[in-house]
Amino acid sequence: MTTTLKFRPVVAALGIALFALSTGANAAVHRVANGGSIQAAVDKASSGDTILVDPGTYYGTDPKYGLRISTNNLRLIGKVRQGAGDAGKVRIIYKPGS
Numbered sequence: 729m730t731t732t733l734k735f736r737p738v739v740a741a742l743g744i745a746l747f748a749l750s751t752g753a754n755a756a757v758h759r760v761a762n763g764g765s766i767q768a769a770v771d772k773a774s775s776g777d778t779i780l781v782d783p784g785t786y787y788g789t790d791p792k793y794g795l796r797i798s799t800n801n802l803r804l805i806g807k808v809r810q811g812a813g814d815a816g817k818v819r820i821i822y823k824p825g826s
Contacts, residue, residue, distance in 0.1 A: 760786070766820065770797050770804075778803040783816045787823040794820035 755776040758769040762784030769779045779802060788794030797804075809816030
């Protein structure tokens with residue numbers, strides 16, 4: 729009886745791990761180069777995807793945050809270029825009509 733009790737948590741953990749791997753296998757990485765549109769990448773992305781943003785200045789249309797993100801479970805990663813000061817950072821600036 730104790731073998732069954734110890735076996736069930738292992739099987740449950742294995743099932744959760746397999747589910748997590750299967751959902752992550754379909755995830756895509758969307759790269760946004762300087763001068764590109766982060767919003768376009770966000771709009772194109774699916775749940776579980778990653779958006780990798782190169783250093784630069786980007787413009788958004790949301791007056792409070794600059795971007796509109798309505799997809800759950802997105803990773804938005806801004807790359808930093810060490811030693812480049814502000815030019816090595818990701819900046820998102822609100823610009824009406826962009």
